[in-house]
Amino acid sequence: MQLIADQQFLDQIQAMRDKIFRITKRMLVSQEEAEDATQDVIVKLWSLGSEKRDRYKSMEAYTVTMAKNYCLDRLKSKQAQVLSFDDSIRVPKTLSLQKEIELTDELNWVTQLIDQLPEKEKMIIQLREIEHYDFDQIATILEIPEGTVRVYLSRIRKKLRKQFLEIQNHGL
Amino acid sequence: MDYKEIKHLLDLYLEGNTNLSEEENLRLFFKSTKELPPEWESFRSFFGYYDQAKLERYPQEITKRKSLFRPWMAAASLVAIVLSLQFYSSSLNALSTDQMDAQIAFDQFKDNMKKVSSRLNKGAKQVSYLDYWNETTQKLIK
Structure with a gap:
């Protein structure tokens, strides 16, 4: 059972990966950061476990939301870093x-x-x-x-x- | 689709009131129509960009590079370490000719500096006259 669920997850993710990548790249701009973000989001989804994942009505919407929040956090911490160095840089x-x-x-x-x-x-x-x-x-x-x-x-x-x-x- | 219809759809589009299939129609129209009224050229650019952006893919995983490390490298590095240790320990024992030369040069330099410093203060006495001269000129200026 677990194996089947895992395989399902992998199939779903395969289809979603390009989307997550495009969305995170739009937000973060940098290619490398978007690649990292995509990986992190997939790992996060995976660690939720199949039962919890199935509870969400739309896995896709949930995934994209996760990607969006990930990027916002990322941007916020980046901004905070820059601010702490010098306000005028921004x-x-x-x-x-x-x-x-x-x-x-x-x-x-x-x-x-x-x-x-x-x-x-x-x-x-x-x-x-x-x-x-x-x-x-x-x-x-x-x-x-x-x-x-x-x-x-x-x-x-x-x-x-x-x-x-x-x-x-x-x-x- | 005739131009009137497109015009109507574009108005709806700008108001955020088109659905996905209507937007798809617009996309196809701008893709397939060569001659456009100039005021619609911007739409072609936008739809063209969106089409292109959708093609972007997560980069293919790079195939794992074969390990560059080989067993003979372990042996070679061991030999290199032993040799360099030997060289290091032997160099500790005696001063090399370079070091001797440096020692001689340093001693000479030290002697020269001693001579210079012993004569330095003679000049200083002469300089003190300058102060005197300064004071008098100050008075004159006042």
Whole structure:
């Protein structure tokens, strides 16, 4: 019995691993950190044991929530570290600071625009536009009401489009 | 889908009111349509980026590298350790010619420094006149 459950878990995880990786990379930006995060999340899931895992209605939503919380913790402790060194180091990452970076094509603009979004907005874009989760699932993962997800999403889509058009018209 | 329909969907999209299948339709439209009204070009970039981002995969595990350690390496390193210990202990016993040279040079340097220091204070007396000169000029300036 245990073996079958383990095998099931492995199959599920195999399917989820790329998603976890993409989501953690969106949040943490660094490739290496995202790889570590993916491994850690899988180990955490594994250590829950099959009975506990089965109790969750949607293993997928649960896993993504776990990945999200992992990243938020990670970012928080990183920020705290930097703060303890020197407050002035923390310069907000804005587009104007990235002006020097050569933007070769429009996909790069989009990458930059999404990279400079706040964590929560990045997460919403990742979950909806890239992982194609429905509003209900996103609401569960982010622990906010469904209506709020829609409002956020609308705001982000408009904002990104506006910024994109500004770049297109005036250059960076 | 005609352009009017797309326009309507895009408006809904920006309001956060499209469902997943409607968004899929938009995605496909922008992927397959070459000629677009200029005001829609930005949507193509965004949908294009999202499509591309979804292709990212967790990197394949690197196959474990074969161990570089071989049994003969153990023997070789043992020999190396023994030899270096022998060399070290023999070098402790006698001063090498380099060390002798250094000792001689140091002794000479010491003698020279003694001579220099014994004559140093003679000059100092002359310098003290400077103070006197300073004082008088100060008075003049006042």
